[in-house]
Amino acid sequence: MCGIIAYIGEKNSVQILMEGLKRLEYRGYDSCGLAVMAEGAPYCVKTTGRIINLEKKLANVNISSRMGIAHTRWATHGKPSEENAHPHFNKDHTIFVIHNGIIENYAILKRELMKLGHPFSSETDTEVIAHLIEEFYDGELLPAVLKCLDKITGTFGLAVFHAEEPDQIVLARRGSPLVIGLGRNEMLAASDVNAILRHTDKVIYLDDDEVAVIRRDGFQIMSLTQETVYRTPEKVEWQIADTEKDGYPHYMLKEIFEQPETVLNAFRGRIIPEEGVSKLGGLEPVIDQLKHMKRLIVVACGTSYHAGLLGQYMFEKMTDVDVDVEIASEFRYRNVHPHDGTVVLAISQSGETADSIAALREARRKGALTLGMVNTVGSTIARETVAGIYNHAGPEIGVASTKIFTSQVVILALFALLLGRYQKLSMTDGAGIIRAIQQLPEQISHILDRADHIRAIAQKYYKYNSFLFIGRMCNYPTALEGALKLKEISYIHAEGYPAGELKHGPIALLSPHCPVVAVCPQDSMYEKTISNIKEVEARSANIIAVCTEGDDKLTEITRDIIEVPATVEFLNPVLCNVPLQLLAYYCALYRGCEIDKPRNLAKSVTVE
Numbered sequence: 001m002c003g004i005i006a007y008i009g010e011k012n013s014v015q016i017l018m019e020g021l022k023r024l025e026y027r028g029y030d031s032c033g034l035a036v037m038a039e040g041a042p043y044c045v046k047t048t049g050r051i052i053n054l055e056k057k058l059a060n061v062n063i064s065s066r067m068g069i070a071h072t073r074w075a076t077h078g079k080p081s082e083e084n085a086h087p088h089f090n091k092d093h094t095i096f097v098i099h100n101g102i103i104e105n106y107a108i109l110k111r112e113l114m115k116l117g118h119p120f121s122s123e124t125d126t127e128v129i130a131h132l133i134e135e136f137y138d139g140e141l142l143p144a145v146l147k148c149l150d151k152i153t154g155t156f157g158l159a160v161f162h163a164e165e166p167d168q169i170v171l172a173r174r175g176s177p178l179v180i181g182l183g184r185n186e187m188l189a190a191s192d193v194n195a196i197l198r199h200t201d202k203v204i205y206l207d208d209d210e211v212a213v214i215r216r217d218g219f220q221i222m223s224l225t226q227e228t229v230y231r232t233p234e235k236v237e238w239q240i241a242d243t244e245k246d247g248y249p250h251y252m253l254k255e256i257f258e259q260p261e262t263v264l265n266a267f268r269g270r271i272i273p274e275e276g277v278s279k280l281g282g283l284e285p286v287i288d289q290l291k292h293m294k295r296l297i298v299v300a301c302g303t304s305y306h307a308g309l310l311g312q313y314m315f316e317k318m319t320d321v322d323v324d325v326e327i328a329s330e331f332r333y334r335n336v337h338p339h340d341g342t343v344v345l346a347i348s349q350s351g352e353t354a355d356s357i358a359a360l361r362e363a364r365r366k367g368a369l370t371l372g373m374v375n376t377v378g379s380t381i382a383r384e385t386v387a388g389i390y391n392h393a394g395p396e397i398g399v400a401s402t403k404i405f406t407s408q409v410v411i412l413a414l415f416a417l418l419l420g421r422y423q424k425l426s427m428t429d430g431a432g433i434i435r436a437i438q439q440l441p442e443q444i445s446h447i448l449d450r451a452d453h454i455r456a457i458a459q460k461y462y463k464y465n466s467f468l469f470i471g472r473m474c475n476y477p478t479a480l481e482g483a484l485k486l487k488e489i490s491y492i493h494a495e496g497y498p499a500g501e502l503k504h505g506p507i508a509l510l511s512p513h514c515p516v517v518a519v520c521p522q523d524s525m526y527e528k529t530i531s532n533i534k535e536v537e538a539r540s541a542n543i544i545a546v547c548t549e550g551d552d553k554l555t556e557i558t559r560d561i562i563e564v565p566a567t568v569e570f571l572n573p574v575l576c577n578v579p580l581q582l583l584a585y586y587c588a589l590y591r592g593c594e595i596d597k598p599r600n601l602a603k604s605v606t607v608e
């Protein structure tokens, strides 16, 4: 999704903005641009494609600038083109705007502005902002921006400057994240803290309907009605080193290999083995409401949704809570009535997924208690929920989510354990679950030690164009997630199915041209899944089996076996998912795909 970076200070702004843009690359984009104040005159440059194209355009330009704004665009209104790339500007090139979000009433505004003589040079919704500010401008930028915001509907994260007021950048937020970075004699702003982390770890997250003015030596935050907002800066817990590749060829591989640590971080300090229970500090303020809750609705998208599906099995096993897991983009438009005491949990790596935020707001409107599970501290979901749990997994840069998925699943196990111990779970059973959780980091390391074996399987299969992933019960979401990873980064068509559902349709696809990845650890569904695998074998499809170490039955059926250590039933997905991440990674590698930035995908989907 689109990215924003803004700088005002004493250093070379072009260099800082370009470096910031590179740190936003992982979010996904199709064009980019920057505008800076250079020795009394603004300078703006834009391009389609990668940031390297912008670098080429800037290579022979000698600009001295101490302030500017830059943007990566992910097309919504208008195709990816130089004209549609940000920054956008008014007719006499004095006002420059970068924008994340969508201006819903742009078409009407555009018509009115055109009648007033404003010439438009792009197809975007954003351009109306520049012209509208110009329309209201009377020597001072801030009042003009406020008047403009009063006219527009939709979502925005905005950074604007005026060439005649080069000592300030005006920012505004509604529904699109913006963070201010406080440096020494310099201020930055970005849509993502990663973009400014090299310069400062002191930040202030803007809330919706707040406007800010940043200057080299200070800042001011206010509401849309100009009431001053006082906010204490926060310290970012991530280090710049966490956002680097650390010798790995791709972020995705680095993040897959970080999982022993991130899974440990998910439960570190959150278990009490002798009492067979977990403690989740972030839920303490609402624990009395949660203890005896009867219904939980999980809202999430993509990989986080798959984690939610796994949570359902865990809650069924350990608690008396009825759990529904909903795709956030659907839930937000349904008319679900949360009964008394219904709790809605949004799961989101970024905490900024527009659909999940909207689903959460809908649930809150109807009276549900809202919780969040997010990785990004200070994100919208973290701030808009009553209580929640952080993943503490460090930044996930690869677009394909890996380490956050396993972290989410472990935290869901801790959440179910916490409530289960108030409900139907015995101390002995709770202690057994904790022992299994504690073993996970080492078990994951063991799987990662055999990455070369998975690489060899990928080498054998990467040329196939269609895969089925099957599993039963809690390995059905594992199959869904395995298929999602493969399609996201290798562009191989892949479907995840409950193995028992094969005979109701997908079995028609089976042939030697469609390999089947069967997730079949030794759990309560083992024999049933073996029967389904036999159905696959009978149709001459190649089988890649993910199974428990030492499984003899499956070795008789296929030579492409990936073994994982034994664990309790509902933690199998954590272990079985790791090799599927590697399988996807190596298939994409052999196919020459751009693994960390797959086509059309964005890391954080901040528009509907």
Ligand code: M6R
Pocket (backbone or CB within 6 Å): 301, 302, 303, 304, 347, 348, 349, 350, 351, 352, 353, 356, 399, 400, 401, 402, 488, 601, 602, 603, 604, 605
């Ligand atoms: O930040 P979120 O967890 O809310 O993101 C949800 C999905 O957009 C995300 O999981 C997406 O499916 C990833 N590309 C999965 O790899």
